[in-house]
Amino acid sequence: MRNGCKEMERLLWDYRNIKAEIKNLELEIEASKENYEGLIAVSYKEKTAATNKFNSVVENEVLTRENKVLNLEKRKRIKEIQIEKVDNAIDTLSDNERRIIELRYFYRLQFKQISERLNLNETYCMQLKSKTLYKLETLVFI
Template sequence: MRDNYRKLEGILYNYKNIKAEIKNIDLDMEDLQQEYTGCGSITYEEKAAPTNKFNSSVENEIISKEKQISYLQNMRDGKKRLIDKIDNALDALSENERKLIELRYFDKLHFKEVAIRLNINDTYCMQFKSKVINKLIPMIFIIKI
């Protein structure tokens, strides 16, 4: 449970970065799809073999790009699922609970500043944060029995 607490805090602190990474992955995939070296007349890596197998530079380039695009898509999809889980969990929180998460983790404000904005004292703010994080853990992580 303690590991999930720290893991969730790390994810919340990096929420905006994860969203930026998703956009950058989309841009990288777009670049890969637009970029094309084309084929030259001959390359020395092309070899004919007695089995009539051959290596084509165009074929190798296309296979390499497909692998890169597939890897980027898998990485992007994983990050999107994580963001969707967080967004769904945050929707289940009350107004004050959500505001606490946004101020503390997304805006990275200190407890005193968060407490002032929520109109509560600092000590209660820390306890409230722990309560909210513990409430979010089962919504984001599948707890194994």
């Protein structure tokens, strides 16, 4: 099997996990936006210095939170793009091709179970899977 097909297989095996990661990143972004601890009582951690640099706990926390949220949103968008590419590629498949990919990678069924569900020969299902992986690979990894 070619490297691109192996990479495509890895992406398909991880499809459901990536979707869960997107939801978890959304929750983490929401939690980060809502939780500001810097707005509390006076802190004496700040040291006075001879410079005119202004430094406060609240400002530091706001900047840290904003950077964290930006990084989380960036990671989320990268994962969303991966999923959208796979979805777009799957939309181009025939019914049998799509069902084989869904049953094999999303529901993790064996080829014997897939062939029984689709009423197709097991060997044909394996061949169709290989052909379909190549087709998906050419669309996803441009």
